[in-house]
Amino acid sequence: MSSFLPLVDSDTELLDALLRIGPAICTAQRSQDLSGRASYILVDHSTQCNLDLVISWLDGGVEKVIVPLAWAKEIIGSIPPERLILLLDVANVSTVSDKVRSGVSGVLLKTPAIDLDLITSIAKFFTGAGIHVLATGDSCPSLGTLRELSTIQATPVLPAKFLTLGPTTTSQINIADAFLARVVSDRADGLFPTVVSNHTGHSLGLVYSSAESVRESILTGKGVYQSRKHGLWRKGETSGAIQDIISIHLDCDSDALEFRVVQHGAGFCHLNQQSCFHELGGIPALENTLQSRLKHAPEGSYTQKLFRNPELLRSKIMEEADELCSAEKPEDVAFEAADLLYFALVKCISAGVGIAEIEQSLDAKAKRVTRRPGIAKPQWTSQPQPKPVSTQPAIDANALIKMRTTDLASATLVERSDLLKRPVLKSDEMISKVKPIVDEVRKRGDAALLELTAKFDKAKLSSPVVLPPFAPETMQLDDSIRQAIDKAYANILKFHDAQADRGTLVVETMPGVVCSRFARPIARVGLYVPGGTAVLPSTALMLGIPAQVAGCKEVVVATPPRADGSVSPEVVYVAHLVGASAILKAGGAQAVAAMAYGTESVPKVDKIFGPGNQWVTAAKMLVQNDTDALVSIDMPAGPSEVLVIADHTANPSFVAADLLSQAEHGVDSQVVLVGVSLSSEKIANIEREVDTQARALSRVDIVRQSIAKSIIVKATSVEEAVTFSNDYAPEHLILHLENAADTVKLVTNAGSVFVGSYTPESCGDYASGTNHTLPTNGYARQFSGVNTQSFQKHITCQAISPSGLEELGPIVATLADCEGLDAHANAVRIRLREIQSMKA
Template sequence: MFPVLPVTSVSGLIETADVVSGSVGRVLVSLSGDQIKDTLPIVRSVSEKFVDISVLLTGDASTDELISLLDAGVEYLVVSEPVVADLIESGVPGSRLVINISEKAGEFLESIASDSSQLDSNLNIGFYIGSFGISKHQSLVAAGQAIAKTVLATTGGARFLLVSDPSFVSSSNAIAPAIPVVEAHYLSTETTGNGTLSIASFITNRLVSDRVDGLYTTLVVDAYDNSLGLVYSSEESISEAVRTGKGVYQSRKRGLWYKGQTSGAEQTLLRIDVDCDGDCVKFVVDQTAPGFCHNNTSTCFGQYSGISALEQTLISRKKNAPEGSYTARLFNDSKLLTAKIMEEAEELCDAKTANEISWEAADLIYFAMTKLVQEGVSWNSVQRNLDLKSRKISRRKGDAKRKWQAKLEEKEQDANKSRDDARQDKKPKNADQTSSTVTTNGTEQPQIKMNVVTVTPETSETEIAKVLTRPLQKSADIMKLVTPIINNVRDNGDKALIELTEKFDRVKLQSPVLYAPFPENLMQISEEVKAAIDLSISNIEKFHAAQINKDEVLHVETAPGVICSRFSRAIESVGLYVPGGTAVLPSTAMMLGIPAKVAGCKNIILASPPRSDGTLTPEVVYVAHKVGAKAILLAGGAQAVAALAYGTESVPKVDKIMGPGNQFVTAAKMFVQNDTSAQVSIDMPAGPSEVLVIADGTSNPAFVASDLLSQAEHGVDSQVILIAISMTDDQLAAVETEVHEQAMRLPRVDIVRGSIAHSTTIRVDSIERAMQLSNQYGPEHLILQVHEASRLLPLVEHAGSVFVGAWSPESCGDYSSGTNHTLPTYGYAKMYSGVNTDTFMKHITSQELTEQGLKNIGPAVMALAATEGLDGHRNAVKVRLESLGAL
């Protein structure tokens, strides 16, 4: 039972929700019909914060609009009796509705008092009386008592009564068991004063105690409704709990007990509820480690079990998991975790017996919970969303997406084929068939092997296109997740950045920006790594500096007296996105920062997510120092891109954003580039990493395999292609053996398996055909491991970067050779360059005409302007020619 229900307007909803989130946890919003559409996003957002919203309709609204409120998570609708009838007819359960009887309260009370049987006992509908509905001869208290004795008692308390009256401003007397509705601005978490009412007083006025000491029995539960323990409360402790938003109780020996004040096991108060008889109070809290009990257990009844125990364990592992452990791998490798979730979901679908289903469901929940902890999402948030979904009235058809229906049909076809094959007589394997398993270190393992396709003159273009198709990217689904994040940062600035960093990276920052000069203690790296960075910076700077000559201005006299020029200027402010968090990526900071420095960009702003302790990777800070960055934004993902694009109180707005990232970063870059209010550009679209290797019979199989695996380990959505020119079966088998054996020695072997599964070896009979297929694919990385490889460069039409010969592994381009590793992927190499010095520059043209020059081209300009109907353009030339006497 709610002790009090604050009522507010739409504009005050968020502020009121913040106040009640650590006390009663419920809000009544006064809302007109024309406000519903704009209010839905606010309702959804606030409802996710453990605050239940009800709506008091103050005007007309359609049934569909009201149902949309319930779908958004609204707990109760307070509407007139005719509207209730319409909603029930539309399928809305009566338990979600409250009848507003304000205009005829007196009449209603009299009729119910005389004959309570007229109530439909099958509809658990509540009632609401506004202040203007109390008749002259009845006080508010009398009205409440009358309905309490009739309406509520008739259905055993299933119904409830909401009563609103200004008299509450001067009196905090509650009407048990009716629920007082009070305007939010009269309520305070402090004690009564200055014309306000204490929320705590409404709670204590509903409580009764049969104890000699007058204390109230108090059940303490966590957000999952796990019982933590039994304690006692007093009016003073409840008042202090509401005031502080913490777990505060009454010790029978020591007075006020601030839970966790000495042990550190504090509680954040989420809600206080009173039971139906008013003799027990329930505190809903967020309990910090090590737990509630003085014995350092989660509860006074022992340790957590099930979901709660799993969540606590994973949170601890995220902070303290030993390097190289499997859980650490899952937290550090999002693509591996995604692959495991998909794998376990499929295994659950395939499970048959009860034990198998239980086992596979537990596996799936484990990996799903790891994903939640990795992203800073609590199980409480999941349960809250389940509760909100259960409130939806509208129901969709619920069919699976075509993609998954097709996958199921494909599995069924494969199963049918397997059964058909089993019915056939078994035949011995052909001598040239490759075993599906190999023995590695004495253990038989499924072979990691690419698909093999032979391209002949008869192979159709459709078949070739299918082979070269990349893994599907779900850009539309990703954008649905990214857009709210971008809007939040754009509208709320630093506050949103800090909240999102805490949510996604589990780091509470005081400021989202680190300004130059950067402290020495944040750049503590070994001399070996520093020397490697310095060497790489030198090479990258040499190559990128050679790409421009800023002092040279292009002059062309296109006609006598007509001089056209072009000159270059650096883009003033640039944002460089460096993926990070648990990863160490100084290479990306170099690849973006050095060209920006060479180009002469005045404001270089890096963005990289902080580590778990709130600091940045020291190697990245060192590179930022070396390139002269003005600041580093301690954020990642879509929120970092949004901050760079729109600027915040502390983050300078930039003119262009560069750098690689996951699918959320890419989607955010595409979004802000298309938003004219952002006025920002990006370097290029991006997709998963990829490599195409062209090899022949002279290639070293170990070298070929290592180049393929260097990209396959990036993620399960990465793709590697090998084009084998006139290679024999034995030569190709040697490459396949190396792929498997080298992959099995890699710590990311599970990712490699996923990547190799949609990668292909294409056998062709000529260099010309190989280069044609390569250009058709347009790879991010093109590796030429053939005899006299440099002779193929003239045939390269589309590629991000080319690695020529056996001694040019792709890794060198990623770090130290001098070229840039920020390259177009997913086929964008056909129209985009990789990052280079020009990426950070713009080119401005100018023209200067003499009198003779205008005479030479003026008539042509006038003729074309007249053709297009632009008389102003024509006149600008005409008046000048007339002044020269040329017309």
Template sequence: MAAAPLIPAYDFVAPPATGLSIQSISHLSWIFLSVTAENYDQSLEFIPQNFSRFQFLVDVSTLGSDATQIKQLLNVGASKVITSLKQLESLRDPKLQIEDDRLILAIPRGDNYTREEFENAIRDTSLGVFVPDVADVGSVTGWLEEYGTDNRPPVYISFKSKPVLEEVIDLVKVNASVIIDSRELTADSKKEDGLLNVGTIYANALKSDRTDGLFTTLVVDEQGVALGLVYSSKESISESLKTGSGVYQSRKRGLWYKGATSGATQELVRIDTDCDGDCLRFTVRQKGKGFCHLETRTCFGSSTGIGALQATLQSRFASAPEGSYTARLFNDPKLLRAKIMEEAEELCDATSKDDVAWEAADLIYFALTKCVSAGVSIADIEKNLDAKSLKVVRRKGDAKDKWANGQKPQEVAAAAPPPPAPSKPIEVPVQKETESDRIQMTRYSSAALSSNELEAILKRPSQKSSETIMGIVNPIIKAVREEGDKALLGYTQKFDRCPDLKSTVLKAPYPESLMTLTPEVKAAIDLSYENILKFHAAQKEAKPLVVETMPGVQCSRFARPIERVGLYIPGGTAVLPSTALMLGVPAVVAGCKTIVFASPPRPDGSITPEIVYIAHKVGAEAIVLAGGAQAVAALAYGTQSVPKVDKILGPGNQFVTAAKMVVSNDTGATVSIDMPAGPSEVLVIADKTANPAFVASDLLSQAEHGIDSQVVLLAVDLSDDELQAIDEELHKQAMALPRVDIVRGAIAHSVTVVVDTIDKAFEVSNLYAPEHLILQIADAKACVEKVQNAGSVFIGAWTPESVGDYSAGVNHSLPTYGYAKQYSGVNLATYVKHITSSELTADGLRSLGTAVMDLAAVEGLDAHRMAVKIRLDHMAKSS
């Protein structure tokens, strides 16, 4: 909120009929108001009504010491308030939470200021200083020159008598902000002779190091998007303020009235300067085809992002093509309302960075359609955001009951809109700081639930509809399949926000500089590598299976590695080198010839050194710097630089899972996958022997993965006090975690189910089929035989799930979302295929041949029958 060199003072109770109009004042950004006990109520109406036009400098130094009144002025939109020393002391109470940069100290009014008083006032560099009713302008100017203009707080000067132009110019040249009654100012000296010209004052506050004396001028729209770079002169500034339009200085043609010949005119919104006073910024409303002579909106090309969307929607609103979807939205408010509610729910349910960005874009599209239909622009929205940012009255911020109680948007879509806000702001008491809402799982008793109710309680968090996901995934897969590297790079730059990325593939051998690790991390990786290697090597088949099914008929089965595997390593809310280990080490043990990693890059286009180091250890041929459906497609089909693979393994978000399913069903890809996978989950069975702190820590170790994760506690015959002890530990431990917000989201749909017996606990667990099953019960090892469905089991108090995630040796890539009923976790067999063989002697074929021919005849496959008959006939002739 840098102050302008000139701030007009305005009488908002009795607006003047002469001098600078309020419209012209708005071009200067700032306006000065003097608020007293008599006009306080009117100020509370004037400020919010005009917030979109001004930044308000409000003098409250004569209002009194009531901090509540001053705070309310700040709350309704005053940018800065000028206070007395006594007021300042009360406003700086930490409980009021008022930032110093919104406070200005007024030097007591009087005819004589000493240099000591002045310097004492500006010594506190966190505040600005107001010097009112200056009579001796020369002395104040001299003090400012001696004190210096750099690294000091802003100084605001008002005049005791009618200001003289030369004195005003002297002040603005030493970086003072002058406050002048609007009655004494004009934007057009020819019409109002004898008043001070605002353009002249403003221009003299600027600095230029150019030989022609021109000022560099950045022209932007109301969203701050740069339209172009031009130059201004003292004359063009005055002309622009007089006409309220974009007027600049052409270095070849003199004054340049923008759009005078092309029709691409500009309505001036405001003028301000940069911090050094050597660059102007003109904020304008661009008319016509655009700012640039090439008829684009900007000199830097066409608009993008939200600004471009607004322009398109405004165009559609004016003349939408018949049958267009946007036109339908404009003409069907009920449909538009439903879409906004739908997209809001999908955004709330989104978890990964890609999902959230995608759903937010959808919501913004429909929300902006609503705005355009109501004549609301992005600038209007931003002004309201600015107004909210100035509020200092703290509200609790709880959701309304219809949302807080868990109703879905469709259940409240017909609800009436809230009543309009009163025109006069209402003071809301500052809410006392309260403890954060407790992080606590909902508790149920299985004895009070029917089977259907129990299944409903254990339902995983809802995922996006397959139609929604496929509508996103299929075009991505198609583009990568057809365009290869070009599409892959484009999607990676977009979704992973790496605009400077030039290549999506890092080839082996990898530079040492990309594998810089601390000794501790390197040792941890090496230890985990060896344990995972040892466990998976033990799964190797010692020799082929050979069985003689009958005399002369020998059948065998032998394993061969899948030659080319693509290993997907997520990189959304957490970096997962552990997944690189879990997927890469078994591939080495199996003997896969080609190993390719794929993992989203960081914003600077690099990959985490831990993953590079593991890729080096397992001999990965390449690392694909990409995530999401685009990475899956690149692995499945291959691109100019990404090797095609035969199988894709690894967990991911809903889009990764959907993409894996799509490519595995495409005969053109000839690729398989490990398993479907959803968000991470854990189920803990705990009895009276369990340590509450251990139980809570195991639940939280999965809840921190993502807000769509779910954790379940099956409490075997625990009392209320024992359950409360776990709840207390859960909340205490969660509040100490850096990912507490993610934990809070996961716990919101997690449950505790109290069961009477161990057998009932395993019945419920097998129904749920958890990814991770933790047994914190007496004689846990003996109970493993009760496990029917689970990805991986962790037995006893000293076996947290995290040892399986990292270093014990078992694999952590496991079936989720109930797929443990059908799928195994990743193991050595995941990386091999089994080939069978048959070998018959002549006697064996004689024994088996008749049965084969009879069955072939039943099926009508005569060539099958003849293949046996010809051989049997040959034997008969030979004998």
């Protein structure tokens, strides 16, 4: 039983500490904000019952859902009782039926004031159910009240406004004090026996805790105990064998504690072993051995061969699985299962997955309310199996691939506003997911970077960085590809070189007062080039060339490695062309973190550029807001998008091709066609071309989904069409118009404009000369695409002569006096007096 349950309505600074000591409750309205963080969800009385929503929460990992009586009556029988808690006003207890009472595992009582006698009687009515008490008054319950509730086995629910990391007062309770309120000690010294176990639950040792040590452990997340001889004992403070707290639990009698920890260093015991009781055996010992072998396997050892030969490992896993299936005697089953576990764990460790992650996955599966059919795939069975029932709507491959059509003339303001919306980007949710990855790289540098690269990119590296000169064999290309890259390089270089700000702006604002501004390159930049199985030399060109032109001294190109640890030769060749100072073989949030904070081998950069998936985007947004990183980013990013404006002169096949060139990027790609007085026949021709061309594409399944979410907007004039486009602010704007060049002057918001029927967006993506790293999601209202000046910063300068100061100084002193800044005024007046004395 928990000492108390916190009720949080946002991701407060308390939450990390609170989750170390038990579950937390959040309201249904904030469940998205706290996804994966809160264990219980509270539904209030005003919300309409939704069984599917409850199931989705539980399937997503929520421990319990707290539902009002009206919901309980409808969903009991469909949800396991142990996953439901009844929300009940204390005055309505008599309305609860036996069916409801037996269909929940507990009750959360809302009461204006805590009446122990009343709560005791209600507890008897709900025999066997957990009783949770939420006082709805404005005053904070006292620690004495919390202790009194514990005597009747009731758990207080405390809103976050009553909890603090600071000292306990009459209006707030320190969360450690709240946790310890129900803890009792039967020892003369008042200490609590504490069992310390590792992340798999295996005992490491027995220690003692005090209120002070528990408080520090909860607040810091580090293992802190109470030595009976030496006082407060911060584990690992001198040895380096520190502990990160996973959780702190009370035992059933509330007189002992368990600390579940991640143990670092040699181990918990002073004898430099993992456990004070015995060396770990079984699966935890195997995990430790394999992790050691992954880093330091003896040359020629069998385990090393398995790590280096994925095909051999795959064959052994399948062989051992077959032998386990054939085994019948208990001893044979145990023998073959042990073999299978060994090879399976080799696979896991090579991918950066440990027992803790496996157990987390098992726990998550156990929490699911809905279940898969559980049938075997056809290649593993000779018996006919029932077809699984899909929860997704079936995709009709014969259905027309077409867009939705809207007429601006008849659209209401609300409908027009909806046309401008993009899919909701859950940036807060993604940032919370990437934060642990970023923190790992920040804290552990190269070690974490190599582990995460093994886990996410499936590549085992000895070093994450390649330094120039790059080996010729890493840049071997077909002549046609090399020539295409060279020509694209020349075009992009020519356009970006013309953008460089190399002069000094000088303005004499008044006689003797000269102000100037000049540009300097950003010294260190990081360029993220998506990769892995894909080959994206175009992005390396688009980012590397302006960095080269601007004169950046250090250019780090980050790109995910391929499975064999190499980087695509096209990207290496471009890195060579642009004079990159390092290639970071890493992708995702871990690459962004390495460049933002620096590691032992990765240089820290001052600004990070480049597109990427939602993990990369979230990591960029996270590090730019961390003052410790002192790094900026190019722009926010979202799914790729295009808006095409077409009139009667447009070629339907050209228009369709342009729309599809963006639709194939991903299911979230945004594709909009604005037709200027297009006839029904013309629109039908374009739709027919979209369907025909889409079916010939290798990514037709992606296109089918993105096109279905895309729109055709009917406009009556070019002016109306461009006004809509400016409101939409597209990443790419293509003008299929009779007077396309004349229309450009009307454009105020767009990442890049493509003028005329023979200017496909693809040319801008690769080789025309403009940059393809552009603002999306409507950010073209505020941001420019990447350009040479993105890699420069501007410094202002002023020089004032004595005569100039005589004119300017009194103005400055008057304004400084007005603001009450005497020292500012004095800095001027002391000089004015000197000038006057020189004239005397």
